[in-house]
Amino acid sequence: MTDRLALAGIAAASFVLAVLQLFFLPLRFDGTLLPRLGDWPFPLTAALAAVTTPALVVLASRHARGTLGAASPLLVWVGTLLLFAVLGPGGDVLLLGDWRTLLLFAGGALPGAIAVGGYLGRRAGVRGDHR
Template identity: 55%
Template sequence: MSEPLTSRQRLLLVLLTFDAFLLGLLELFFLPLRLDGIVLPKLGDAPLPVTVVLAVLTTPLLVRTTAKVVRPSFSVIPLLVWVLVVLGMGATGPGGDLVLIQDWRALLLIGGGALPGALALGGGLGRPAKGVSGG
């Protein structure tokens, strides 16, 4: 049986989970950005899903950081929160609106955040515990 989390570990877990929540919201809401001259410069009205790059980089970072500073078994929490926020808020957004746009960018966001996060999770959970030798 493992020892309970310290107060510092609990605080870090709450902060990392809140980070995953905020990143999921920001990545979801800024996914429809286009080069249309409103927010970004006008360059042919092309879609620019920069939040996918953010998801690819930050989701595995949150998972690995949770495994390091809290405990590897808790590293699934930020990934689950991110997925639930993107899917839950995307399907039933504020006022019941559909926030998750229905095109290739939505698939790219979900895959770009969940797949690297799951790979980081599996890599962290697949390592033997410290002091245990593989035979």
């Protein structure tokens, strides 16, 4: 019961992080939120996704009994981004049509997939599935 509750909390954290990373993706050095430094884009959320998504996968793998449970933070994160890409609130488009969106997807999905692969490798090593 506590493992399922922990996985649900980790999935909820993954959802919240995906929403926050998506909302702050257009961050720029334009003097609004950050100092004015030539209006350069600053996709900090892609770096944040590269750290938090695999960390959540590793945390979920400690409570998971199977691959789906371990991969659930990654699946929730990608699903949330895709959901907001298709069905933005009020018909708004939240994903940018430039390199920052690709960087966000790559920054979260690739390290998260590597963490899932690490879980699968450890699980195969414990079971002795060496082929």
